[in-house]
Amino acid sequence: MMSHAAYVLSSYAVAVATVAGLVLWVVGDGRARQRELKALEAAGIRRRSVEATGGEST
Amino acid sequence: MSENSLAIRKFSDLANPTRFLALAARVLPWLAVLTVLFFAVGLWLSFTTEGDYQQGETVRIMYVHVPAAWLSMMCYTVMAISALGTLVWRHPLADVSAKAAAPIGASFTFLALVTGSLWGKPMWGTWWVWDARLTSVFVLFLMYLGLIALNRAMEDPARSARVSAVLVLVGFVNIPIIKFSVEWWNTLHQPASVMRLGGPTIDPEFLWPLMVMAIAFTLLFFSLHIAAMRNEIWRRRVTSLRRQAARNAGRESLAP
Numbered sequence: 001m002m003s004h005a006a007y008v009l010s011s012y013a014v015a016v017a018t019v020a021g022l023v024l025w026v027v028g029d030g031r032a033r034q035r036e037l038k039a040l041e042a043a044g045i046r047r048r049s050v051e052a053t054g055g056e057s058t
Numbered sequence: 059m060s061e062n063s064l065a066i067r068k069f070s071d072l073a074n075p076t077r078f079l080a081l082a083a084r085v086l087p088w089l090a091v092l093t094v095l096f097f098a099v100g101l102w103l104s105f106t107t108e109g110d111y112q113q114g115e116t117v118r119i120m121y122v123h124v125p126a127a128w129l130s131m132m133c134y135t136v137m138a139i140s141a142l143g144t145l146v147w148r149h150p151l152a153d154v155s156a157k158a159a160a161p162i163g164a165s166f167t168f169l170a171l172v173t174g175s176l177w178g179k180p181m182w183g184t185w186w187v188w189d190a191r192l193t194s195v196f197v198l199f200l201m202y203l204g205l206i207a208l209n210r211a212m213e214d215p216a217r218s219a220r221v222s223a224v225l226v227l228v229g230f231v232n233i234p235i236i237k238f239s240v241e242w243w244n245t246l247h248q249p250a251s252v253m254r255l256g257g258p259t260i261d262p263e264f265l266w267p268l269m270v271m272a273i274a275f276t277l278l279f280f281s282l283h284i285a286a287m288r289n290e291i292w293r294r295r296v297t298s299l300r301r302q303a304a305r306n307a308g309r310e311s312l313a314p
Contacts (some may be wrong), residue, residue, distance in 0.1 A: 004114050004115040004116050004180055005115055007116055007119065007176045007177065007179065007180050008115050008116060008118045008119055010176055011118075011119040011122055011123070011172075011173045011176045011177070012118075012122065014169065014172050014173065014176070015122045015126070015169055015173065018165050018166075018168065018169045019278065021165070022161075022162060022165050022282055023282070025161075026282050026285045026286050026289065027285070029286075029289045030285060030288065030289045030292070033289055033292035033293050033296060034292065036292075036296045037292060037295060037296060037299075040296065040299045040300070040303070043303070045299050045300075045302065045303045045306075046299075047295070047298075047299065
């Protein structure tokens with residue numbers, strides 16, 4: 001039988017792990033997509049709307 | 059211009075993904091700071107307030123469990139409104155919003171289930187019972203997983219948008235069932251004590267940390283949701299740019 005404190009601590013540990021996992025996933029996903037967009041832009045591939053208006057994207 | 063048409067214009071301005079990205083970049087830092095502040099105060103209150111005379115220390119589990127459970131339902135409601143946006147108004151960001159919310163909702167539902175179990179073992183004497191509340195939340199968890207799988211299974215977002223929107227709306231039936239399960243059936247899970255007619259019945263000693271943690275979790279949800287929507291817009295841009303590049307390459311190789 002675990003003490004009550006052990007249940008409380010494991011609850012908070014699971015909460016911290018879940019929230020940290022979510023935040024890391026969202027931030028990491030965003031960085032990866034930004035890298036891809038930069039790579040495409042470096043390769044000279046731009047959105048048509050950006051080409052048409054000369055930099056001002058719509 | 060009348061007040062009303064201005065409001066409509068503001069809403070349709072948001073439909074423009076580039077405007078949304080600009081707004082997200084402006085709002086996100088503030089939301090993140092607010093979230094951290096509320097969590098700091100909430101966690102401090104969670105561990106400095108008194109334990110309950112019956113539940114003892116385990117009442118502190120409630121400060122995570124209740125906000126997570128509340129978010130699991132609110133997130134699905136956000137997805138249902140987005141699904142309406144896809145089907146009725148064809149709002150271009152509605153599908154992005156529903157798709158971005160699913161993994162976040164699944165995580166909060168998971169957290170509610172696990173912390174509920176960890177409270178149930180010392181207080182009820184069991185990790186799990188198949189009563190109406192626990193079962194309906196478990197069904198919600200499975201629905202989130204199903205929607206995530208569906209979104210990932212279909213390459214083309216234009217096609218998956220309508221299918222998953224219909225599925226989200228059908229699944230919305232479960233939300234009132236979860237909310238009222240504790241009143242309609244005889245459950246081991248206790249009935250509502252905060253969001254009820256006639257006001258909360260719990261002592262301010264527990265209400266304060268609960269409220270602050272609920273606000274903190276809600277702010278966290280919106281920060282994550284806006285950031286995940288931004289990621290999804292970027293992901294779609296990458297896909298369309300790559301397609302465009304492939305088309306251009308094809309045209310060049312065909313030209314004499």
